[in-house]
Amino acid sequence: MQMDVRAGQRQTQTQTQTLSPRLQHAVRLLQMSSLDFGTVVRDVLGRNPFLETEEADDEDGRQDTQDTVIDDPFDGPEPPQPLAHETVDEVPGRASETDRDLWLADSFAPARSAHNGDVSALDFMAAHTSLSMHLHAQLNTLTLSERDLALAGAVVESLDDDGYLRTPLDELLGVVGVQPTASLPEMQIALKMVQSLDPAGVGARDVAECLALQLADIECPQVRAMAREIVGHHLGELAARDVMALSRALGHSPGEVERVCDRIRRLDPRPGWRWSPSRTGYIVPDVIVKKDRGNWSVLLNAAIVPKVRVNEVYAQLFQRHRCANNADNADMSAHLQEARWTQRNVEQRFSTILDVAQAIVRRQRHFFEYGAMAMKPLGLREIADEVGIHESTVSRVTNNKYMATPSGVFELKHFFSRAMVSANGKACSGTAIRGLVQDIIEAESPEQPLSDAEITRQLARQGLTVARRTVTKYRQMLKIDAVDRRRRHGPAQTAH
Template sequence: MLTLSRHTEQRQQQVLSPRLQRAVWLLQLSSTDFAHEVQSALGRNPFLEGDEGDGAEAPPTAGLAPERVVNGMDDGASEYSAQSEASEPSSAAPAADEFAADQPDHGDTGPEGGMVDFADGWHGDGLTRLRRAEDGDIGALELMAAEPTLAAQLHSQLDLLSLPERDAALARAIIESLDDDGYLRTPLEEILELTDLSPPAILPEVMIALKRVQSLEPAGVAARNVAECLTLQLSSIDCPDQRELARRIVNEHMEVLARHDVARMARELQRSPAEVEAVCERIRRLDPRPGWRCGPAQVQYVVPDVIVRKLRGQWTVQLNSAVVPRVRMNRVYAELFQRHRRAEDQALADHLKEARWTLRNVEQRFATILQVTEAIVARQHRFLEHGPMAMRPMGLREIADELGLHESTVSRVTNNKYMMTPLGVFELKYFFSRALTTDSGKTCSGTALRSLIKDMIDAESPDAPLSDADIARQLAQQGVRLARRTVTKYRQLLRIDPIERRRGRVAA
């Protein structure tokens, strides 16, 4: 028989406050996203203001040691010492006013015979973007020529054709329906509904307008799928036989083409593998996204958070001043509020608390990034000297134990953070890899093994490429035992094609 009972129980558990949860979330953001969050806080908080570099109070991150020497020893020990501000610069790049002061006077002659300095109306903010000093001035970005968009180019070509108003309206409706890749994703039936013509347009008219738009440049525009896009570009192949073979491959064997299975296509098309591979190589030169040729290029640049360089025989770690937000407390507003504070001003009190928390968060974020980077450089200084083959195995716990941080904190710090070195720009996570034991009992990192695999493939014979099993056997002969599937994983991380594809390209 079931009975009901009640009892009390006490338990303790850790719960992150909303503010701490937000701090953890901000720590794992990239510097660009973090700068956007700080700019958003500047816009909604009256107690925060941007530091314009006018000689006012320095931002909170100025208290950090911007450049430190890392004395990397052979045993992995590290020693940190802050350099004096007089010996080395405290930022990665000079400030805008310092840069202008070092430049010669290249001003132009004004109406009264004096020199006009065009640099007086300009200054840079914390993200090194130029902006106008006063409203109404002509900005430098406004003087740059704007690249025409895909739709603008197609409309200009359409204007050169002597088309009836009805046909031109249908063609323009198709142009306005194209996406950024240059494809027509909108069904033709919906385009019919968008056009307001009398009498209403019919589907054959829209098909004629589509063919007319597809005849414009760039070739392949207004296609409805990849096969149609490539087919529209096949006219660039001069040989009629190759053009017909390419048309059959694109329209009938697209999936096989994507898998680079030349042998299967050769059997199904009853052609020699050399002919098929030559045509496939010609198809690969076609542009599957013709819309990308027009308009401004959308380039996502990686901005390093720290800069590592060698000075006087020692590796130094320096914060990149371009990614440090220039934000400070508005002391005048804060003092006025504290002097005249009332009970009903709780909203302003919350803004003041948020402003102080934001400043502490900015300082703590970049101090932690600097500490983690210093610990990484102290252990991986051989990599900076000799390259990926000298990378030593290192885990997140090793850095966390040294700095007294939680392992998850180190993981968040190294996420989307980049280090600029003489060898290039690397994500901080690149320097972490698990240890693999060799036959001699020593350990090596996965990064070093990937570099070794890449060197082996680069040195392989063109007539006999190495398979993953061959690479695993050669590594075993050198004392490193890896499973074939591990070699395959490392090869895929290096974005190297398998042996079948490499052999096919060599044969072509």
Template sequence: MSSMYLSVNTHQSQTLSPRLQRAVQLLQMSSLDFAAMVRSKVGENPFLEEEDLEANAGEPAATDAPAQDSEFTREDSFASDRDIWLADGSTGRRLKDSEDSSAMDLTASDTTLAMHLRTQVNVMPLSSRDLYLAQAIIESLDDDGYLRTSLEELAQLLPLTPPPLIEELTIALRLVQSLDPAGVGARDVRECLMLQCSRIEDTFLRRIAKNIIEHHLDKLAARDVGKLSKVLEQPAAHIEAAIACIRRLNPRPGWSVGTSRTDYIVPDVIVRRSQGSWDVQLNPAVIPRVRMNKVYEELFQRHRRKEHAELADHLQDARWTLRNVAQRFSTILDVAQAIVRKQHLFLEFGAMAMKPLLLREIADEIGVHESTVSRVTNNKYMATPLGVFELKYFFSRPMLSASGKACSATAIRELISDIIAAESPAQPLSDGKITDQLAMQGLVVARRTVTKYRQLLQIAPVEKRRRYF
């Protein structure tokens, strides 16, 4: 008969406190997310405040001549500028002081595809019904400029009496398709490209291009010049020239209208050449300008009571926030400086001189855990004379050459890119031949590895790189 009993075992294990877990999360954030978090802390914590940079700026130097002696005084200049600022650029009238206006009222608004098309149809001599149908089709276009809704479905959605006929909508669609940009209003890629074929100036190439788009779009996508040449009974050079004309057409005409928004990368670290060495500095633009509000801190310490527990928590959180800000950027700078010391040849000679580098090497050099280096290199960027790179770009596992020396994967990818760039367009190199050329230079790389690196470089396979000019 088994008996039941209790036993106590002790063992040691490492656990992260909530504050340390929070510090780890903050270290992994991108600069944009981290700055947003700090701004949020400033907004909710009375002990934190943003530094006022303008308050520290010096007073402007005074001139010898007094302002009232000049014919055109500073006050007159301000008044003139104000009159220009308050003027309405579209009508030339001056806005009155009593009118509600702001700087945002004078900024240019973004032009959308629908606005661009409506501007064109509104000046056409159309009846109110035809104009309504054309505008209904315009409003149904997606951002690419395509009409994804069928005319039958659109006819059921329009509240017109009598209901619109398919023939009427077809006429309205043809009207929209005649507008700028060319290709807008198409229902698929084939129709979009056909609408733009008139842009091909050479009539002979235009005829070949129309035939390819209308009947052999699948072969065009596969860039199968050989089959197209055989089916159309045209020399490969003519097919290649027609394909080049097609590739200049825009499969997404809607993208050509409106304000294009570009997402810019703000580097965390800036590397410059200074007196024969590489100088690594934090980018001041990504460092939050936040500090402790000394007035509130002193008042709280002077009148601290038990019922002020919530304020005490805010004060402790403010201190931890400032400590995390300092620790985060100190760690980023340490990691960046260690990377530059290891990869200084890359900064001098380019990607071909990139050395193999592991996270463990940087961790051992600066005295932190390998996981800390991994978090620092995620979503952090370094600006160098060669461009802006993510910190993890500088890390790659070593690959041994025939001589036994280690070579980085980044250098091999750059070498593959150079080999393909120097190949003959009529006789491009297969992945196997690229492997042979690498072997001739003492680099033993498997063919599947070459294929993987070629795909990472977004380079097409050999058949799609072949040219017949």
């Protein structure tokens, strides 16, 4: 008799949920910002023949009438001809033929270049001046030999965007194409020449040298000498705002040292950034909150909603062709499915965003009425239960989505915070406590700032039991320095 024993083996059944690739893609799209989502939709719109914008009909209508009617801004009744003693400019409302030609040429050919004395609209655009252009323009005004100008130009071209020279001078010797080969003392002279240009501090090899090059602008000799000592030998204490250590090292009172440190902090540690192209990060709100007759209304920002739809004419033609020929084009079928799915995704995405935003406004009505101090505790589950969606969906909807309100533009996540119970048993949100911490710090004395522990005790006296580490976290979220860095010694005076 044989027994088949399989030790340690057991059959179990488990139920797991697997997201389809299309559902995973929808989840990723829901978490995107509206700008990124619009980019994805435009990409699909450009490669999918079944997808079109809703303005297509209007454009077609304008195209049909363009053959018979030309929208010319100068069309209309013929203006009166000027008299013999009048010039064209003296006749009100009349544009000269030259102005008319330039207007039309610039309207239909924006890339047109100016030639033969003509003026293009592009000629009136502001041109960006880079740091190297600014420095080369100054070098060209100096009386320099071709060799010296080439050496100084090599230093300028080796500067980083912030104005620092991080390439060793000996490495530049082989780059400069002069004969005979430049020597290291010549390169040092060229560097000194560049460092004498505007802006002050350009061409420095480190922060200490950059600040030292700017100290000549300090008028007071005593302040300048003390600043030179601090920049040259005590830069670490300056960065740590350790006024007492500087006072002991320099032999001056903390008040004098603090005034000199304030003067040093007004210097520019990155002088080249003034000529860097400005990069402005824009936030486009997804929803707009307005108050109308005492009620708060929430509207979608129409500018960020992609206006796409499925071209039903093309879809019907494809369906007829497939049925008539009894054949299925897999690629075209996939495009049609993608077009319908994209249209539904756009509608569902912004409908969900609007529902969540409306639920937030209903829950946080007091915030819109009275400000951050009236913010109520709010969790994802409350909004999920009210809207009828999952918590994870609310989390994705509120990620990278913004709401424009009369008080400013806020991310939707700004309105969520856990409840903190006060001494009288009422719940208070973390946003309201952060507002209290900021108000307490703004009201403190510059000579005697409050530590996080003292702020905690003040909150406790107001009935809010908050841990000291929580106050520290809130202060850091508000980007407020610690107590040692906020302390000022003596009355504030201006050091020249």
